[in-house]
Amino acid sequence: MAIASDHLSERESARDVAVWDPLVRLIHWSLALTILVNGAFIDGESKLHEWIGYVALGLVGIRLVWGILGPPHARFSAFPLNPARAIRYVRAVIRGDKIVHLSHNPLGALMAYNLWLTVIVLGVTGYMMTTLRFFGIDWVEQAHELAFNWLLLSVALHVAGVAFDTWRSGVNLVRSMVNGRKRIPDGTKVE
Template sequence: MSTSLASAAGRTSQCADAATTVRVWDVPTRVFHWSLALCFAGAWLTSDSERLRDLHVMLGYTFAGLIVFRVLWGLVGTRYARFTSFLFSPRKFASYVKSLITRKPEHHLGHNPAGSVSIFAMLGLGVLIVLSGFTVYQDIGGEWLEEFHEVAASTMLAVVFVHIAGVIVSSLLHRENLVRSMVTGSKRGAPSDGIRHTHRTVGAALLVAVLGFWWAYQSGTADAWLPQPTATAGERTDRHHDD
């Protein structure tokens, strides 16, 4: 009798924990996520426009800065932002994919194994895109490097679509809106598993840095400390007045 009551109480407690909303994603992680998505989308849409070339370059620089920030935050950030929280073995990845196929998905409060693969892939591709884009901007490497830059960007776009599809599938199977959680920072979980600090100050500083850089770039202030393309340095003197 007492054993049954204890078991029932345990199940009730687990259900209560599962229904509790806890903070998982800190503010810097969320600001990074949406800022990177905006920069990549904007850079992709302006990649073939000569008239919008400066906007493309500005977004590229921002994209680079965001990646640097994410690498640092992956080392010193909060629990679920750190790389160590979503380093999964191939066996864990296979087990998670199998759980999706059988419609009995393993629940991960932070990044799941499939999501972690896409995150590392996007960060790695992001580095290649930045390095190749900068050398192309400096007129170094020739046409092959420009093609490499385009291939890297196209590959990342494919990874982004796979990532979005994975988010949709996981949201449906887990019955949890993962997109909303990256906006609010909250998910269902046990109270003890939530993060204590959201680091709003760091998140605000990151947003101010992004917006401040955009202002400096558009006003021409950033020209004093940003490297200029060697082949067209003279042409960029009046780049903000061409239109």
């Protein structure tokens, strides 16, 4: 299905394609920052922890709206939630296909939805712990802690997946999430 291509150096021929709009990039890096700050530097019992959690929840909410109203590569239709497609993609990668997806690849799409859902669970359970009805309720605290541990694992897998896909495809995904453009080696099949 895909045209195999060798990894090209920056000096060899490639084309730049605009993919990530400024709002997608701002939300991505802001969400990463809220997760880092809340998980590593802020006391989980503090009011600041709550407010950073609400910011993270708000960022996900804006991104979900942008998945409907945003430009083509930001829309959910560009990276549908499709586990069967993700399995086919993994098989193609194992075969050595080097196809490049302008939006998320099918496995990356599953990860994006997973990360958003996990932040929502964290936000909801975090909010519940501030209410009289659910304050001190063991299952709510355990759900919040379990969701945070799942988020840490997911972030680690996300970073590993980005590193692997950058190596596999020759497209620097971190740079594309900074400048909004994917530099795609010529001869590479694009979806």
